[in-house]
Amino acid sequence: MTERSGWVPDDVDTGLPSAARLYDYLLGGGHNFAADRALAEKFLLAQPNARTIARLNRAFLRRAVLHLAAGGVRQFLDLGSGIPTVGNVHEVARRADPGARVVYVDFEDVAVAHSRLMLEHDEQAAVVQEDLTDPAAVLAAARGTGLLDFTEPVGVLVVGVLHFVPPEKDPTAVVAAYRDAVAPGSGLAVSQFTADLQPVEMAGIVEVMKKSMNPMFPRSCAEITALFSGFDLVEPGVVPLPLWRPEEGAVQEGDPGRAGILAGVGHKR
Template sequence: MAEQAGRIPEGVDTGRPSAARLYDYLLGGGHNFAADRALAERFLRAQPNARTIARLNRAFLRRAVLFMVDNGIRQFLDLGSGIPTVGNVHEIARRADPRARVVYVDFEEVAVAHSRLILEDDPQAEIVQEDMTRPEEVLAATRETGLLDFSEPVGVLAVGVFHFVPPEADPRAVVAAYRDAVPGGSHLAFSQFTGDLQPAEMAGIVEVMKKSQNPMFPRTRAEIEGLFAGFDLVEPGVVPLPLWRPEGQNTDDPDRAGIYAAVGRKI
């Protein structure tokens, strides 16, 4: 499904593939172009289960947001949000509570342009163009929106994005900066690709993405657990996507999930 004619944001280079639009394509969304689909097909050759993994990751996002709403969260900071379509945070949260507010964060111009188009008539959601690995700048821009109150618990979302953060960016320090900016009772939802599950396929994905503007860096379960310093991991801890608080009968194979997921509550 391609972006509808007349709805392409001004200035977007449709010939340069984007990780945000690749993900949108894998989810069956409509905000993608030929270059994104070509990259996605190479991705699928490396990991034939990629569409299922994308679906499972989006389902985890939904369950995590609803879990946070059930625990009193009404405002969300979505880091590396990509394009807020196909089951986005503000729609999920508002079905549970119409008062929910969301600030999306992404540094890619294409993701921001598409997001502004989608959110242009929404007073309770906004996107800021910042690099999530620079928390001070992200937090300053978020405060400028006036949408989030940092004296109240915040749901911080880093779902399917930290595999784009290289080790030299010090991911533990990045997460710690967001943790320190929010009060007790705030939550962190996190998911990312790992080489622990289907290592050969993960190696293939890494090779494919090396040639893109979004190289990938999978992490082990232990490395992901380390990112939750200062948070209490809620049950069941760091697990493959389909094992995080599944709804109903779970028929997805966790060994083929490709991604670990977890939610923590700030102590």
């Protein structure tokens, strides 16, 4: 028996777990189903630090957006944006500039449905339902919102999502297509699971996620760094989540390598 609620699109199979809803559960959200929670518990067995990692990844997103906004970026394309939760990109960006504009991109039905509800009366943000691995379709849909001016710098956010893109989709080429579409001065923020930091735990996560609609493909530091071709990496480069420009006074929670995810930000030349 599967769950069904008024906020769930009719064609969603609530018995098939998804990465977006698993992430929502790890962050303490309420837009997930029994199948997602069951998978999340297996995820936690493989990686007991998973809730902390989810929170660290969300914190990196916030710091990356604020960094780009401080450099003059006033529009953002958030690829694989997931289910709305506190501290969304448009909320963070508008701390720097109330006029900041955001287009969210996701293909997961529940994520898109909730984003549309949340943004229903927001004229400076929108969501499009597309697959980030089809840049032509994403860029056309983003332009169609009328919110992004690609002659001006855009912050391209690929946070916590590329590890769901299989090698045959060529994530480096996918990111390069977005790089080529944006103006000089644009930014790229990436975070991605890696086996470089905790190989045993990562192997367990890969096995767990094979049972979901979103298998996982960790990548090495070299592979993640290669995504920034055409961008100047800002200091400290590609590093574990907690080490990317931590806020002044931030307390490190144990070994940064336990974050399991590498992250970086670059500026287009």
